[in-house]
Amino acid sequence: MHWYVVHTKPRQEARALLNLEQQGYECYLPMLAAEKLHQGAMTVADEPLFPRYLFVRLDAGAPGRGWGAIRSTRGVSRLVSFGAEPARVDARLIETLRARSEAAGRQPRKLFAPGERLLVTQGPFAGIEAVYQMDHGESRVMVLIELLSKSARLEIAPAHLRKIG
DSSP, rough: OEEEEEEEETHHHHHHHHHHHHHTOEOOEEEEEEEEEEEEEEEEEEEETTTTEEEEEOOOSSSSOOHHHHTSTTTTTEEEEEEEEEEEEOOOHHHHHHOOOHHTOOOBBBBSOOOOOOEHHHHHHHTTTEEEEOSSSSSSSEEEEETTTTTEEEEEEEGEEEEOO
16 A cells, blocks of 8 residues: 545645545645634644645555545545656655654744744834744734834734735
């Protein structure tokens, strides 16, 4: 049995995973906890490590369940192939992804990284470039802005910031 790569429809990785598992396929969808802005508040949400992709384990030579059932599953766009041959993934890669996922635990990926350049989008400093420093409580972050040739610290809601570039 080998692992293969399935390309899903946009934002339907979980749907494809559920439908494939209900058909009896062994599947793996690596997930990552990440900070997101939702209605102006910072939340933590699980998102796919590889958006629009998941892995399915299948014995390609066995009769019965085959490629057709996978391709016609709700949420699935297609099997990733190189020419006429479906893309095979080494089982060690899947085990490494699982091990790293467990080792990372539930520590979410941060929305902003220290030193990242941001733009203030609202308030009296709207339009000014800032440099992210750190989280400051649950609803504020600390940034540095340049005012009168001096760096000044500013506490601001993350919803009032946008990444540059």
